[in-house]
Amino acid sequence: MVHSLTGINAVSLSGFPQNIDPMIFKAVDELGGIFHFNEDYNSGNPLGFGWLQSTITTEGRRSSSATSYLAPKYIERKNLDVLLNARVSKVLPSASKSSSSGYAFRTVEFAQDLDGPLLRVNASKEVILSAGVIGSPHILLNSGIGDSNELLGVGIKPLVNLPSVGKNLTDQPGLVNEFLVNSNKTTDDLFRNATLLNEVYTEFNRTGMGPLVATGGNQISFFRVSDSLTDMLGDPSSGENSPHLEMFLENGFFGMPPPTGHYLTLGTVVVSPASRGSLTINSTDPFANPLIDPGYLTSPFDIAAMREAIRIMFQYLSAPVWDGYVLSQFGDFANITATSPDDVLDEYIRNSAGSTAHPVGTAAMSAKDADYGVVDPDLRVKRVEGLRVIDSSVFPFVTSAHTQAPTYAIAERAAALVKAAWL
Numbered sequence: 001m002v003h004s005l006t007g008i009n010a011v012s013l014s015g016f017p018q019n020i021d022p023m024i025f026k027a028v029d030e031l032g033g034i035f036h037f038n039e040d041y042n043s044g045n046p047l048g049f050g051w052l053q054s055t056i057t058t059e060g061r062r063s064s065s066a067t068s069y070l071a072p073k074y075i076e077r078k079n080l081d082v083l084l085n086a087r088v089s090k091v092l093p094s095a096s097k098s099s100s101s102g103y104a105f106r107t108v109e110f111a112q113d114l115d116g117p118l119l120r121v122n123a124s125k126e127v128i129l130s131a132g133v134i135g136s137p138h139i140l141l142n143s144g145i146g147d148s149n150e151l152l153g154v155g156i157k158p159l160v161n162l163p164s165v166g167k168n169l170t171d172q173p174g175l176v177n178e179f180l181v182n183s184n185k186t187t188d189d190l191f192r193n194a195t196l197l198n199e200v201y202t203e204f205n206r207t208g209m210g211p212l213v214a215t216g217g218n219q220i221s222f223f224r225v226s227d228s229l230t231d232m233l234g235d236p237s238s239g240e241n242s243p244h245l246e247m248f249l250e251n252g253f254f255g256m257p258p259p260t261g262h263y264l265t266l267g268t269v270v271v272s273p274a275s276r277g278s279l280t281i282n283s284t285d286p287f288a289n290p291l292i293d294p295g296y297l298t299s300p301f302d303i304a305a306m307r308e309a310i311r312i313m314f315q316y317l318s319a320p321v322w323d324g325y326v327l328s329q330f331g332d333f334a335n336i337t338a339t340s341p342d343d344v345l346d347e348y349i350r351n352s353a354g355s356t357a358h359p360v361g362t363a364a365m366s367a368k369d370a371d372y373g374v375v376d377p378d379l380r381v382k383r384v385e386g387l388r389v390i391d392s393s394v395f396p397f398v399t400s401a402h403t404q405a406p407t408y409a410i411a412e413r414a415a416a417l418v419k420a421a422w423l
């Protein structure tokens with residue numbers, strides 16, 4: 001068994017059936033090969049087609065870090081205070097630098113609202129930043145921890161030269177490919193009908209259940225690109241059984257549907273991208289937005305991989321079960337085919353790909369003695385004392401999958417490291 005039954009965060013299959021569920025697996029039976037059924041893609045063998053696993057309880061109720069890690073029995077702990085709506089501007093150094101380990105950063109500066117005064121709290125042991133892939137490097141840069149030359153250029157006094165802060169931003173580019181279908185049993189009418197939507201929204205808020213508990217799609221599939229592509233451009237995945245590509249299906253339009261029509265969405269994602277972006281700042285105002293360059297599709301591997309994902313998608317839709325159900329393609333995608341030349345596919349990909357909301361890597365972990373990276377394997381910020389980062393910014397590479405579960409895994413491991421250091 002690879003799944004625990006005792007964790008505090010529930011993981012289960014979708015909490016709400018979709019009309020197309022049987023057709024999706026009929027196509028898997030009809031096609032076989034790379035579309036083979038995979039009972040548990042979180043078993044260590046992710047390739048193939050399986051039921052999506054989500055943070056949903058076996059009763060079909062949403063679970064989350066808010067309802068698990070911050071459940072009443074934890075939030076009521078006497079040694080835990082949670083400040084709502086506080087925004088951290090920076091961490092502040094001790095007055096002097098120790099000769100062996102540089103500055104200690106054990107003071108946090110924050111505002112309770114953006115017009116309010118800046119307040120400070122001091123940690124007796126250590127400060128842990130968990131502000132995410134954008135927030136954590138932003139706070140470090142505001143604090144003078146980053147590339148010293150870049151900080152000087154912005155007008156921030158550099159305190160610790162750590163050039164990797166904000167670099168290595170890695171996200172998975174995705175496309176949502178829309179098809180018009182011969183059915184009215186999609187989610188589109190729900191999102192067009194304010195009264196109905198209000199009813200299911202109220203149900204979700206009251207019970208955590210109902211149609212909104214699901215993500216819109218109940219299946220997920222993972223594939224590798226062709227050997228010829230990895231032979232030519234290298235293999236950015238973590239191993240020969242790790243996917244480069246994901247395809248997901250939604251029983252309706254992705255986002256707000258157009259006023260008419262019923263849709264099927266097939267999303268194609270490059271889950272092992274080779275491109276890298278960055279996060280920088282151009283202001284001494286700690287609450288000014290950082291500059292984010294996601295760097296999507298800057299590596300030739302990623303665009304070639306997305307072409308292969310589109311061709312795999314058309315191969316999947318060639319299964320007989322889709323005859324008569326899928327009527328036509330929609331929007332930017334209307335004229336794309338499996339045999340479209342590379343330049344036509346590239347134009348579509350470049351115009352239409354976007355974030356899948358899985359960015360990582362801006363405060364990346366590296367070996368203790370590496371001269372790059374932001375945190376060491378204990379997640380302590382290098383070249384300083386008293387400061388750790390624990391969130392998805394520490395991933396050195398993006399996992400060949402979605403990022404929520406790996407973030408929980410890192411947080412659990414980090415909690416053990418922190419306990420080991422102080423208890």
Ligand SMILES: Cc1cc2nc3c(=O)[nH]c(=O)nc-3n(C[C@H](O)[C@H](O)[C@H](O)COP(=O)(O)OP(=O)(O)OC[C@H]3O[C@@H](n4cnc5c(N)ncnc54)[C@H](O)[C@@H]3O)c2cc1C
Nearest residue numbers: 086087088130131132133135357391392402403404405407
């Ligand atoms: C729309 C969306 C959908 C997603 N869907 C999925 C999915 O289906 N499956 C999946 O696996 N992953 C999904 N993800 C990705 C997943 O949510 C992230 O990988 C995960 O939340 C990362 O956790 P984190 O702790 O690093 O950062 P976050 O969850 O972003 O937490 C960082 C927290 O820090 C706070 N913060 C930031 N800056 C400051 C500051 N200066 N002061 C105080 N607080 C600050 C933020 O408000 C936030 O609460 C999705 C992400 C998005 C945005």
